Amino acid sequence: xxxxxxxxxxxxxxxxxxxxxxxxxxxxxxxxxxxxxxxxxxxxxxxxxxxxxxxxxxxxxxxxxxxxxxxxxxxxxxxxxxxxxxxxxxxxxxxxxxxxxxxxxxxxxxxxxxxxxxxxxxxxxxxxxxxxxxxxxxxxxxxxxxxxxxxxxxxxxxxxxxxxxxxxxxxxxxxxxxxxxxxxxxxxxxxx
Numbered sequence: 001x002x003x004x005x006x007x008x009x010x011x012x013x014x015x016x017x018x019x020x021x022x023x024x025x026x027x028x029x030x031x032x033x034x035x036x037x038x039x040x041x042x043x044x045x046x047x048x049x050x051x052x053x054x055x056x057x058x059x060x061x062x063x064x065x066x067x068x069x070x071x072x073x074x075x076x077x078x079x080x081x082x083x084x085x086x087x088x089x090x091x092x093x094x095x096x097x098x099x100x101x102x103x104x105x106x107x108x109x110x111x112x113x114x115x116x117x118x119x120x121x122x123x124x125x126x127x128x129x130x131x132x133x134x135x136x137x138x139x140x141x142x143x144x145x146x147x148x149x150x151x152x153x154x155x156x157x158x159x160x161x162x163x164x165x166x167x168x169x170x171x172x173x174x175x176x177x178x179x180x181x182x183x184x185x186x187x188x189x190x191x192x
Contacts, residue, residue, distance in 0.1 A: 026175040027147040027164070028099045035096045036192040037151065037162065043077065043188075045087045050160075051078040057186015070144075073176055073184040075164040089159060093192075098150035101175055102165075105143055141170040147181070162189070 024030050043052055043059055053060040053068045054075040060067040068074040077089065146165030153159055164181045182191060 025177050026101060027149075027178050027181055028101050028175075030178045031096060031099065031149075031191070033096060033099065037094045037096065037149070038190045038192060039077075039089065039091050039094065040188060040190060041091055043089045045079055045083075045089060047084060047086050048082050050080065050082040051076045054185060054188060056184065057188045059188075070167040073164060073166045073180040075162055075181065075184045075189075077162055077189075078160045079158050080160050087158075089156060092153050092156055092159075094151040094153045094156075094159060094162075096149050097152050100148045102146045102148055103143055104146075105141055105170070142167055143170050145175045147176055 045052055046062060049062070054077060055068050055072070060074070079087065079089070144165055144167045146163050149162045149164075151159050151161055164176055164184055166176060166180070178191070185191070
């Protein structure tokens with residue numbers, strides 16, 4: 001009995017030693033609520049859209065499909081809703097009011113370029129080989145990890161959130177780090 005008790009105490013001490021050395025890495029772990037994000041120059045949100053993609057500090061152009069390479073970190077600055085007119089988001093300071101880590105699983109690799117349009121609220125279907133494809137096609141599982149940061153500015157209440165993420169195959173992809181997010185935002189948005 002005594003040997004069992006010593007073994008149990010030793011195991012608990014070792015386990016506590018390992019957990020005390022844990023270093024937070026994800027955005028949610030490292031960016032506290034109340035943090036400030038500063039948009040350093042104005043952005044134009046196109047007609048009929050409520051978002052723009054940001055990659056390596058630049059706004060990505062819109063195309064008929066996702067305009068970003070989804071395996072690298074990218075962000076979306078989102079407004080409350082689309083408009084029939086182009087809108088400008090002015091340089092401003094935004095307070096982070098909520099942070100959610102989110103993951104989504106999708107099938108077939110042939111739908112990856114279309115998949116993140118679904119996140120943006122766009123219904124996506126296409127034709128490959130005469131058949132209609134959607135986001136539920138069979139194939140290797142892919143995962144989109146995203147961090148959704150709710151934003152607030154008294155000057156621009158229509159700005160809703162900053163969503164940063166990336167895709168990869170199941171078992172390979174991990175949540176973005178604060179460094180990954182900053183690499184996507186570049187010098188366009190500064191984290192304070």
